[in-house]
Amino acid sequence: MTTDSHALDSDTIVAIATPSGRGGICVLRLSGIQAKPIGERITKRTLIPRSPLVSRFFDQDNEIIDEGIALFFNGPASFTGEDVTELHGHGGVIIADMLLETCLNLGARLARPGEFSERAFLNNKMDLTQAEGLADLIDAPTRRAARQASASLRGAFSNAVSDIATQLVQLRVYIEAALDFPEEEIDFLAETKVTDTLTTLQTSLHQLLVSARQGALLNRGAQVVITGAPNAGKSSLLNRLAKDDIAIVTNIPGTTRDVIRQTISLQGLAIEFSDTAGLREARDEIEKEGIYRAQNELNRADIIIEVVDDTLAQVSTVLTPSEAPTIRVHNKIDLSGRHAGTFNATTTHHSVIGVSAATGEGVAALEGVIVGLLGLTDTSSASAFSARERHVVALTQTTALLDQTIEQFMATGAGELLAEDLRAIHERLGTITGTFGADDLLGEIFSSFCIGK
Template identity: 50%
Template sequence: MTTQDTIAAQATAAGRGGIGVIRISGDQAVSIAHKITGQDLAPRHATYTAFLSQNGHAIDQGIAIYFPGPNSFTGEDVVELQAHGGPFLLDDLLKQCTDYGARIARPGEFSERAFLNDKIDLVQAEAIADLIDAGSRQAARLAMQSLQGVFSENIKQLKDKLIALRIYIEAAIDFPEEEIDFLADENIANDLANLETQLAATLAEAQQGSIMREGIHAVIIGKPNAGKSSLLNALAGQQSAIVTHIEGTTRDVLRETIQIDGIPMHVTDTAGIREARDAVEKIGIERAIDEISRADLILLVTDAERDTATDLQSLWPKGISRPEVPVLILRNKVDLTQETPGLHETDNINISAKHDLGLDALKQRLKEIIGYQEDLQGKFLARRRHLTALEKAQQGLTLARSQLAVGAGELVAEELRLCQQSLSEITGEFTADDLLGEIFSSFCIGK
């Protein structure tokens, strides 16, 4: 697939710089470049040239490179004009492109054309944006591995096995005269079980990849004056929250994003939970409860001088209504009780936020909960839509095994078809146009 119109955009970041690049893609890219440079560009050669206005005056001088399609990023003819990075120079060059017949590219349109022309799949297209937006070296490395096809290869292997299974089952249904009794074939049940195991492993890797991309939402809770704000400041490495000896100083929700070995952690400090003494405090407590309902991880801070209990039930009698969410109990102010800082029990850590004691043990435990791995070989970044599709596929395989157990052959085939469709949504073989628009519109214009 190729489009009829030619597009152009600045491929480098806005603002001044040593070099600025104008990218042109489409059927008219070569003719537009010829009018601007006055030269016939040799494929894949850097040509030093003047960039000319329509009246023949030199706008700038730089390098022009021609990449003939289909062996280019977009799969179309592509020309890159590498000029000096002055905003007015680049604007003038871009205007020359549009005056000669190109239009300004939409955000992400170059990558979209690469996808539509089968140069990359949808996972790889998203990886380009993730690579640009990476907030850490680890995230950048995982995005690069996704761009190189690590995630896509995982999905391909799953689909290949699924397709082979579908071919066998649907052939048995469509050609009953062949007397293929797949319902009694133990290999089918085993193949389904193995496929489920492989899919579960891919989903687990994708969940870790999603955490590396999106981060994890940790909420700090506890009684007033337990040291919640001191903990936020200690983790953030700056005075984000006001800290005083007065109970109830924090009245609203405070947020900071920190990184622990490249993992983004969105930490929220909340108002101390108790019976509200005024309307403002009541609102703060309500917001704290709302944050708890959306947390991936809860940090329960206690005052070691006041609270001798170390179990969750004693410290939080009303309970936390989300048993699936990990809760770390942090006994703060142990510098005043002479207790040893560090890991006391699996999810019980002695700290002094004020004096940075026990924080290394806390960070190590946070990494364990998140599932941090130093070896990133074979790993990849993932998005929420990828997880949703994998979860749907997992549900489909579970239902297929259930239908196989009761002898419902056609329903087995249907569940496997839906499972394959879910996996195809990830790489873009089966994707709605509105989703494509949503994905590529989030890219920068030059990509």
């Protein structure tokens, strides 16, 4: 079996599960058929499932390495579904290395990144969204992201996918059965069971897509890019939002050249703001490069903030219309004398707001608009779970396929075509939880995990 295959192999794997460095304890984890014999060889004792054993740890030459706790889980009642032994030793780089080396000498091999989770997936201990939820929980940038990742780990996302899959299966069975026994010509279009289920499926899928988008946004962190003309107050606004003096502010137009990125927590959400060079005809090579970078930055924006100077008689906007929702921020209202309340035009895709980066007026409202445009105001737990771009892509494709299928079915009423389309939709949906999936997909997902997980 090659090492990059994602079928289960019979190797016993080992890794240090705790972060490297000094600490109170370190934990080594073994999984596979050799987990018990190796654990028993190291402790020279009999391991009883789920019963912590205080013991000395010996190396293969019977030298004492450490003293700690050995904990054995017999498969399938373990994290990976296989026999698992944990060795809890004293925290220290050398001790952990010596224990690891002993396990390797006794026949285990070093685990690849994510291999424990991968085995848990292959042994049906969890599906892909749960495994990804686990990785996201460990990497969560904020408490809210952690809560949502924990919901995914517990199965909130996969349950929602499974509910839809179940409806799909029932509909497929119904249609295939009707096609197999055509005692009489069936008019599928007249079957309310078919049309009703299709409509329900469509609604559920669209809702799930919205939730997944929010989950993915929360997970990877939203990107907000600040742009506008030179001297409009972009850097001042960044500093105000960050409550810190991050970017250089001067009254010289063209101060900012490099892109300055800063993660700022708004209402428990980690949002990355980029302050960029003011857009105008460049005066020199450095500014030219800065403007080029600023324009590039706009491509990765989930939201664009265009800052304009409200004291200027003619507010010139430099933006070309974009995919991302845009907030036009009229800055320096302390000078123009207009009140924040006089702006406040918000649609789903575009907002106009008045602020003073200098005094802070209107900035709280701006924060609210940002969170609102990201669709992240809903803190209810029902639809809150972590997701990844991969899921959003799969759900977008599934939704598009279903929309197309329904349209075609309504036009033709063809049962065979519908059955075939529903099969394809079911398969696409199945890639989210891993019911259907290719080896390379698994490789990509698990290789981004850390070692020992």
